[in-house]
Amino acid sequence: MRNTISILVASEPGELSRIVGLFSARGYNIETMSVGKTLEPNWSRATIVTDGDERTIEQIVKQCARLARVREVRAVTSDPHIEREMALIDVSARAGDERQEVMSLVNIFRAKVVDISHERMILEMSGTRDKVDTFIEMLKPLKVNEVTRSGCVAINRLSPFDRSENEIANAAEV
Amino acid sequence: MRNAVQIAETETVPHALPQAPRGAEILVRGLIKNGVDTIFGLPGGAVLHIYDEIWRFRDEITHYLVRHEQGAVHAAEGYARATGKVGVALVTSGPGATNAVTGIADAYMDSIPLVVITGQVPSAMIGTDAFQEVDTFGVTLPIVKHSYLVRDVRDLEAVIDEAFVIAASGKPGPVVIDVPKDITAQICENPRKFRADILFEEITAPVDPRSIDIVVDKLLSAKQPVFYVGGGIVTSDAAYELLDVAELLKIPVTPTLMGLGGFPTAHSLSLGMLGMHGTYAANMAVSESDLLFAVGVRFDDRVTGKLATFAPNAEIVHIDIDPSNIGKNKRPHFSIVADAKSVLDAIVSKLESTDKSKLNASHKLREAWWQKINEWRDSFPLVCEQSENEIKPQMLIEELHRITNGEAIIVTDVGQHQMWAAQFYPFKYSRQWITSGGLGTMGFGLPAALGAQLARPDKQVVAVVGDGGFQMTNQEIITAVQYGIPLKVIIMNNGYLGMVRQWQEMFYDRAYSEVDLSVSPDFVKLAEAYGALGLRAEKPGELASILKQGLDYPGATIIDVVVSKEENVFPIIPAGQDARNMILK
Numbered sequence: 001m002r003n004t005i006s007i008l009v010a011s012e013p014g015e016l017s018r019i020v021g022l023f024s025a026r027g028y029n030i031e032t033m034s035v036g037k038t039l040e041p042n043w044s045r046a047t048i049v050t051d052g053d054e055r056t057i058e059q060i061v062k063q064c065a066r067l068a069r070v071r072e073v074r075a076v077t078s079d080p081h082i083e084r085e086m087a088l089i090d091v092s093a094r095a096g097d098e099r100q101e102v103m104s105l106v107n108i109f110r111a112k113v114v115d116i117s118h119e120r121m122i123l124e125m126s127g128t129r130d131k132v133d134t135f136i137e138m139l140k141p142l143k144v145n146e147v148t149r150s151g152c153v154a155i156n157r158l159s160p161f162d163r164s165e166n167e168i169a170n171a172a173e174v
Numbered sequence: 175m176r177n178a179v180q181i182a183e184t185e186t187v188p189h190a191l192p193q194a195p196r197g198a199e200i201l202v203r204g205l206i207k208n209g210v211d212t213i214f215g216l217p218g219g220a221v222l223h224i225y226d227e228i229w230r231f232r233d234e235i236t237h238y239l240v241r242h243e244q245g246a247v248h249a250a251e252g253y254a255r256a257t258g259k260v261g262v263a264l265v266t267s268g269p270g271a272t273n274a275v276t277g278i279a280d281a282y283m284d285s286i287p288l289v290v291i292t293g294q295v296p297s298a299m300i301g302t303d304a305f306q307e308v309d310t311f312g313v314t315l316p317i318v319k320h321s322y323l324v325r326d327v328r329d330l331e332a333v334i335d336e337a338f339v340i341a342a343s344g345k346p347g348p349v350v351i352d353v354p355k356d357i358t359a360q361i362c363e364n365p366r367k368f369r370a371d372i373l374f375e376e377i378t379a380p381v382d383p384r385s386i387d388i389v390v391d392k393l394l395s396a397k398q399p400v401f402y403v404g405g406g407i408v409t410s411d412a413a414y415e416l417l418d419v420a421e422l423l424k425i426p427v428t429p430t431l432m433g434l435g436g437f438p439t440a441h442s443l444s445l446g447m448l449g450m451h452g453t454y455a456a457n458m459a460v461s462e463s464d465l466l467f468a469v470g471v472r473f474d475d476r477v478t479g480k481l482a483t484f485a486p487n488a489e490i491v492h493i494d495i496d497p498s499n500i501g502k503n504k505r506p507h508f509s510i511v512a513d514a515k516s517v518l519d520a521i522v523s524k525l526e527s528t529d530k531s532k533l534n535a536s537h538k539l540r541e542a543w544w545q546k547i548n549e550w551r552d553s554f555p556l557v558c559e560q561s562e563n564e565i566k567p568q569m570l571i572e573e574l575h576r577i578t579n580g581e582a583i584i585v586t587d588v589g590q591h592q593m594w595a596a597q598f599y600p601f602k603y604s605r606q607w608i609t610s611g612g613l614g615t616m617g618f619g620l621p622a623a624l625g626a627q628l629a630r631p632d633k634q635v636v637a638v639v640g641d642g643g644f645q646m647t648n649q650e651i652i653t654a655v656q657y658g659i660p661l662k663v664i665i666m667n668n669g670y671l672g673m674v675r676q677w678q679e680m681f682y683d684r685a686y687s688e689v690d691l692s693v694s695p696d697f698v699k700l701a702e703a704y705g706a707l708g709l710r711a712e713k714p715g716e717l718a719s720i721l722k723q724g725l726d727y728p729g730a731t732i733i734d735v736v737v738s739k740e741e742n743v744f745p746i747i748p749a750g751q752d753a754r755n756m757i758l759k
Contacts, residue, residue: 010372012372013323013325014311014315014321014323017312017315018315021315021316022316025316040371042369042371042372043371055501055505058501059498059501059502062497062498062500063498065497065498066496066497066498067320068319068320068340068374069320069372069374071371
């Protein structure tokens, strides 16, 4: 089962490697990891997407919580939440049909063109992981040269309603 | 090369000290402030400034010079295990730190509070593959409770203070402080504190009285309950509370290897040790229990064997200070995350205010259970092998027990001798038993005994080691001789890596692959070469007198006891199996 874990950790040298080391030492998988500053300048939030059964996730949360410089660990996925991932995609898009095809996909997925040359375009795309996956899949016939993905960031919902992620995404976007 | 001082000096050391202290002085004063009067270590280039201060403060802090850094950390562990205080080791950078790794890992596995200070190359040289540089922070990352690489001398005092809090609090563990050489030379005018939001705080939530009510009800109504208790009892100093609870309820108690001493072995409620080499009665009782009351344990594989069939019919109540231990291996039905002492104390209070008639009714519920337990005890007690011609290992432990009146602190290495000592030396008090449980470190015993003897000069401390493990750290005999420490080492010498040989005999068709230690040094002469007393016992008839002679001698003594070669530790539950597969003979 795929799970997103959110860890509030002091922004000190070595603390991130302690978390990453814990994952490898205990045999947990890191699918994606993204880290950034929070409102408090000395604290970072690491969002880690991992997989494992309920018991593994419980252990990951507890093990991370033992670290001296970790203040909070949450399994975001166990409550209603919003997840986003960003991707930068270098795709072949020669003037003409090819470029038109790319542009129509960009419109459908509400992506952005952030760079262009005679031969290629760089697209920026953000959304749920599934949406990013689908976008890249749709571009593949046009030859995707390179993809960089940010890994997931996540936050729990304000509203108590357990609306499914896709429902909201569909309503607001594609 | 170890002690060669080839590290480029970026700082000059002012010997006439100015008003403000340099890092090294802050460090040593920090140790003293935190109650340290004994440290173990071995100097080198990166810690020269620190050793200069160790020299200056030699009246306030006694440094014991070991001969290998592994010995320093094990000695610090022995010191900590014998007292509950934080043990301290000081080593240099590079190989000094890597040699310390085994001891740090050992302390991590057994939750022993340590502060290990490692020298590091000067800050500006970190990452340049400098002489004696190793990424100590990285190397020790998975085996520490916490660690620091000190980057600013202003933080040093706060680091030392916090390290002692972290090492000793909650579930204790080792803390590594890596200190670059330039930091120890820098003058510090204005030390700074950690920001309040970062500073580690021990959070001890009070025990919820409703939880206590629930577990007391469970205990009172259980027909076939067992207390399964571990190192947490020793760490939290909860032996008396445990004794009270067990006696009030008349419930049997089985300690794990790490829990030995936490409950008196000879007590009528004691079932003896649980697990792979535990007693028949203890393992059967857990197998058939209806309530497994687990306190300060982690459901380790050497205790549980096959998890699925461990205590299959029991409702499991798990009390532990570390939330991650709850449900890690075996999911309990009810759990309390708290210090063992506080929970047991609350249970005692609750039981003391319980109606006597209710307690009596509770005892009555368990009459049939005790009958069953006594049958198990009688049918397969631990058997001390006897012989007229050769010394059986079990006889050695029983003799040691007799001669020391059961009062000695027993320190062991790892292997067969460890299990026989666990089985045949009945322990009376907490911290009487010092062993490498989780990591299973051969070579632990001798240096750990050294540290334990320094910590407890009022007690006789005896290291029982095998002929294999002895040869891994025997260099520390000279440390004992140098400081006049009455280190007592009994080598249970069977000429084999005995436990491995036993497994090869039982599970590998007697293919004795690389376990033969019959070519060994003469341990008596070796002891004499170190300036210690060396003795040897080969016949049962001389065992008692030689043990007595060795233990009475005022200085370091090595007693080589030649025991029967191919004795096996029984009972044994083969790895990954359950109590029903126990091999008794």
